[in-house]
Amino acid sequence: MSDYLQDIDSVASLKATQGSPWDTINPESVARMRAQNKFKTGLDIARYTAAVMRRDMAEFDKDKTKYTQSLGCWHGFVGQQKLISIKKHFGSTERKYLYLSGWMVAALRSDFGPLPDQSMHEKTAVAGLVEELYTFLRQADARELGGLFRALDAAREAGDSMKEKEIQSQIDNHETHVVPIVADIDAGFGNAEATYLMAKQMIEAGACALQIENQVADEKQCGHQDGKVTVPHADFHNKLRALRYAFLELGVDDGVIVARTDSEGAGLTKEIAVVKEPGDQGDVYNSFLDVEDVSPEDTAEGDVLISRNGKLVRPKRLPSGLYQFRQGTGHERCVFDCIEAINAGADLLWIETAVPTVHEIKGMMDEVRKVHPDAKLVYNNSPSFNWTLNFRQQTFDAWEAEGKDVSAYDRSNLMSAEYDDSELSAAADARVKTFQADTAREANVFHHLITLPTYHTTALSVDNLAKEYFGDKAMLGYVEGVQRKEIRQGIACVKHQNMAGSDIGDDHKEYFAGENALKAGGAKNTSNQFS
Numbered sequence: 424m425s426d427y428l429q430d431i432d433s434v435a436s437l438k439a440t441q442g443s444p445w446d447t448i449n450p451e452s453v454a455r456m457r458a459q460n461k462f463k464t465g466l467d468i469a470r471y472t473a474a475v476m477r478r479d480m481a482e483f484d485k486d487k488t489k490y491t492q493s494l495g496c497w498h499g500f501v502g503q504q505k506l507i508s509i510k511k512h513f514g515s516t517e518r519k520y521l522y523l524s525g526w527m528v529a530a531l532r533s534d535f536g537p538l539p540d541q542s543m544h545e546k547t548a549v550a551g552l553v554e555e556l557y558t559f560l561r562q563a564d565a566r567e568l569g570g571l572f573r574a575l576d577a578a579r580e581a582g583d584s585m586k587e588k589e590i591q592s593q594i595d596n597h598e599t600h601v602v603p604i605v606a607d608i609d610a611g612f613g614n615a616e617a618t619y620l621m622a623k624q625m626i627e628a629g630a631c632a633l634q635i636e637n638q639v640a641d642e643k644q645c646g647h648q649d650g651k652v653t654v655p656h657a658d659f660h661n662k663l664r665a666l667r668y669a670f671l672e673l674g675v676d677d678g679v680i681v682a683r684t685d686s687e688g689a690g691l692t693k694e695i696a697v698v699k700e701p702g703d704q705g706d707v708y709n710s711f712l713d714v715e716d717v718s719p720e721d722t723a724e725g726d727v728l729i730s731r732n733g734k735l736v737r738p739k740r741l742p743s744g745l746y747q748f749r750q751g752t753g754h755e756r757c758v759f760d761c762i763e764a765i766n767a768g769a770d771l772l773w774i775e776t777a778v779p780t781v782h783e784i785k786g787m788m789d790e791v792r793k794v795h796p797d798a799k800l801v802y803n804n805s806p807s808f809n810w811t812l813n814f815r816q817q818t819f820d821a822w823e824a825e826g827k828d829v830s831a832y833d834r835s836n837l838m839s840a841e842y843d844d845s846e847l848s849a850a851a852d853a854r855v856k857t858f859q860a861d862t863a864r865e866a867n868v869f870h871h872l873i874t875l876p877t878y879h880t881t882a883l884s885v886d887n888l889a890k891e892y893f894g895d896k897a898m899l900g901y902v903e904g905v906q907r908k909e910i911r912q913g914i915a916c917v918k919h920q921n922m923a924g925s926d927i928g929d930d931h932k933e934y935f936a937g938e939n940a941l942k943a944g945g946a947k948n949t950s951n952q953f954s
Contacts, residue, residue, distance in 0.1 A: 425595035430454035452934040455572050459565035459927075461599060466673055468557050468629035472603040473677045476631055479518055479603075480770075483869045484797060490863035493520035493605060493872040497527040497552075499559030501877045506600040507563055507915050516602050522872040523552055523630075525607035531878070542609045546617075550624035553606055557629040562924065563600040569927050571597070605681060605801065605872065606630040608666075610638045615661040622669035632679035633666050634773060634801070635659075637686070637760060639693045651689035652745060655696035656704045656760070660767035667768055681801050682769035684760035687753040687776055691745045695729065695738065704763060711756055713739045713749045754783075758790040765795045771869065773801045778813050779858065785866040792867065799869035802862060806875050812838045814851040814858075822847070 424432075434450035441448075462468045482489045496502035502521050509519050526540040532552055533544035571594050578586040606625055611618030622633055637659040639652045663680055670678030695712070696705030709729060714736035722728065728735050738746045748756065761772045772791070776783060784802065791798045815837035823829050832847055833839075842848050862868040891900025909917040916922045932941065 427454050427458050427594055430457050447937070449934065455568070455930075456934075458594070458597070459568050460561070461564065462557070462561060462601060465554060465557065465627050465629035466675065468601055469626050469631045469673070469675045469678065472601065472629070473631035473675055473679060476520075476603040476679055477677050480799065480869060483799065483863075487864045487867070488860065489518060490859065490868060491518040491520055491870045492859070493522040493870065494876045495522040495524040495527055495872065495874045496556060496877050497524070497531045499552075499555035499557075501881075502556040503559035503563045503600070504916065505877075506560060506602065510598070510600065511913065511915075515598060516600065520602050520870070520872075521556060521604040522874065523549065523556070523604055523606040524874040525549065525609045527875055527878055528552060528607075542612055546612050546621050547624065549606065549608065550621070550628045550630075553604060553625055553628035553630045556604065557601060560600040560602070562927075564597070565927055566921065566924070567600075568594065568597060569930055572930070573926075603631050603679075604629065605632045605634055605679075605870065608633050608635050610636050611662045611665070615665040618662045619665035619669050622666050623673065626669055626673050626675055626678065631675065632681060632771075634681035634683055635662055635666065636683040636773075637764075638689070651685045652691045652693050653684075653686055653689045653756075654692070655694055655708050656763050656767075657697065658694070660763070663764065663767050663769055679770045680768065681771045681773050682761070682764035682767075683773035683775065683801075684757050684764070685775050686756035686760050687774060689753075690748050690750075691741070692748065693745055695727065695746065707759060709738075711748045711752045713747045715739065754787055757787050761787070761791045761798065762794045765791075765798060771799050771801050773803065775803065779804065779808050779810065780813075780817065781858065781861050781865055784862055784868070788866040797867075799867050800862075801870040801872065802866075802868045804859070804871055804873045806873065806879055809838065810855055811851070814854050815842065815847060818847055818851040818854060822850075 431450045431454045434453045438445045438448055438450060479491055494505055496505060506516055509516055528548050529538040529540050529544045532548045538544050571590055575587060575590045578590055608621060608625065612621050625633060637653050639654050663682060666680050696708040698705040698709065717728065717735050717737045726737055727740065728737055740746055757774050764772060774784065774787060788798065788800055816834060819829055819832055819834050819837065832842065859871045888900060888904060891904055
């Protein structure tokens, strides 16, 4: 017996014990409300989605074609529409996640207005967006089930038992819109205690996977900007443990920690690591510092010196007080960061790269996997990359290395629209199309995400609407460019009253008031034009 039918029976039994005051309580109405509210708390969501993500990780270990994907969403409605669209087009939300970008929280969700991606926004804004996303996804469940319940009633009234059985099966096997979310906690917004407290808020809101980076919290920069400053491993690992303790305290025992290294593009550190014995973690970290040999008589007041292999060396220090790493050590530092992060309890890795190239990501992950064979990567398919130019240049270089004639192309100008219909452009686009599958197979990338796609799609669609509506097309700009496409593509929010919960409200009115209910969905509801 399904949960839905069991709820009807259990409420009917409870009703029988309550006497006449409960005469108007309909057990099936209660069962419907319970089905529409599957997840009672954010922790229910976190536990459910953590199990989903762990299952997906295990499946990926067996089959590299089963990588996962997500799009960054800056509002609950955006996330909701994404999942509704996924179910419409693919019939299932399997291996499709949500991503919560700290960049978008800073740029779009702060009370200060747009802010740079430097951990300047309110700490609570991140947990607030997690909660908002899941509120909208739960409402998507309630809306979809409400439609099934109304269809079930119609089939019963028509005496169509076959249709009734079919719809009942859909109700019993309903797939939720609630999916895992990979949530950005930046560099932890302070010390390990601050990281722990913020993590608890995010988990309580529903987050099952937290992504944290190895930058200095008060010097944090966007991963695709200059000026990034990393911390010694001991400091970063304290925060990894803080995340684990937060998950365990709240009973999300299989919560997922994503350890991100920004070392590929970070040339600075704020601290010299503590060394307890030669060759330890701190010693390796310091070995990447850019230093110069000195003798005691060559030192100046305030110099910081390190003893290395029986000699004194002076780390090169900038006027800001920061120390710099040797040029060309980024990849090696990334590999070391990844190995040590897994040793400290991270479940997944994230390497920020300067450009999207399969061989670069594979090269680093091959080294990591020599130590941790099952090491899996989360990769940022970032809008900060010029994907068209990068892949056209990669194709140009590959063709040139093969001895193919590339004289018809100007490598420095490959972004030009004049090349859009060229053989090189087609070959480059083919590389873009298979990039995720290629890196999943070659570099063990388990999860592919785009951080800011809905930020860009919003800007693009509003630009097109503004150009046409305020221009010569006037109202036709909206009708032709938006509404007609919504209707023909079956976009759920074309019935915006339904999307906002009007039909759910009508259902409740009928539960509460019976035939006396004053419902909004009658004949004069203009949304009926979209039936």
